[in-house]
Amino acid sequence: MGARTSPAEGPEELTVDQLAAKVGMTVRNVRAYAGRGLIPPPRLVGRTGYYGADHVARLTLVRELLGKGYTLAAVERMLTELPDGALALGVFETLVTPWTPAEPEVIDEHQLAERAGIPHDPATIEKLIELGICERLDDGKLRIPNPDLLRTGLEVIKLGVPLDAIFEMLPKLFHQADEVAKIYVELFRGTVWRRFADAGLPADGWPEVQRTLENIIPLAGQALVAAFREAMGREIEIAAYEELGLPPDELPSTG
The missing domain is CATH 1.10.10 (Arc Repressor Mutant, subunit A)
Structure with missing residues (x-):
């Protein structure tokens, strides 16, 4: 057996009780999730296990995923397919937040x-x-x-x-929002993620992937609002002219 090291050396380490308190779980749940392989084994000093930042990140993600309605089996599948390391967890957390x-x-x-x-x-x-x-x-x-x-x-x-008109419109709105979201997700998957995956998911590439994810959503929103504003202007103008009896082909060009 190698020389024992003090738990105070290096990055902060936590006992199982401290880990449970930090992530807002019971010790029993922490042990249960460890038994299912959702977190790696602790660093042992004698009979005491010490946990680090990766354990905190994983358990925090487990708690958040369960809180979003994922089953424990689904969480287990996601985490076992996820590359090791806090960087990968950070990217995945960006995806589900x-x-x-x-x-x-x-x-x-x-x-x-x-x-x-x-x-x-x-x-x-x-x-x-x-x-x-x-x-x-x-x-x-x-x-x-x-x-x-x-x-x-x-x-x-x-x-x-009227409420009935709103209720009729909402499913159409949700459908269109889904379609726009798919466009941006496929853009990310087919470019940034595909290059990263083809390169073998290198460890030094995770920060760039996470930055892209964090930025693409607000940028997508800004682009959508800008495009919607222009389209809304056209549609309102067309409807207004139609209500006044003027056919759309007599409208000034918007191109």
């Missing part, structure tokens, strides 16, 4: 109706749940996963747009 900083909100049905300025209607609530705008909790309250989306919808309602 929502873009919007808004935290989910919990309100009751009557508060929601009051915000919308409309009478409380259980059928309306069920439709919102069906569309994924809100989720019903065990205590009967509503969890709003994306408060920004709800807030925008409420403002549209206050402008006088």
